[in-house]
Amino acid sequence: MTSDDHDHQHCLEMFEKLSEYIDGELDHATCEEIEKHAKECVACFSCMETLKKTVALCKNVKEQPIPQNFSKKLQELIKNLSKTTTPR
Ligand SMILES: [Zn+2]
Numbered sequence: 001m002t003s004d005d006h007d008h009q010h011c012l013e014m015f016e017k018l019s020e021y022i023d024g025e026l027d028h029a030t031c032e033e034i035e036k037h038a039k040e041c042v043a044c045f046s047c048m049e050t051l052k053k054t055v056a057l058c059k060n061v062k063e064q065p066i067p068q069n070f071s072k073k074l075q076e077l078i079k080n081l082s083k084t085t086t087p088r
Helices: 008-022 028-040 042-061 070-084
Strands: none
Touching (some): 008 028, 028 042, 042 070
8 A cells, every 4th residue: 555645646636726826816625625725735735834934934025826846846855755754
């Protein structure tokens, strides 16, 4: 049995919606889907927290969109997390 039955492709699809999620632009059903996934997925949960902090920082400094390379960083984060995540 592998601990990595998780479909990380789904994670990446989620990340594309995360900025809208943070901005409250998504409909209720999509928000719930993201929150549910984040509860089951350490990688996504961490990314969500990171994104929230990043957005908060950006808003404190000045209004600006999330950097283009952010999703790249998220992908690296997933890789690292899926390596370090301990199987249950
Ligand atoms: Zn995930």
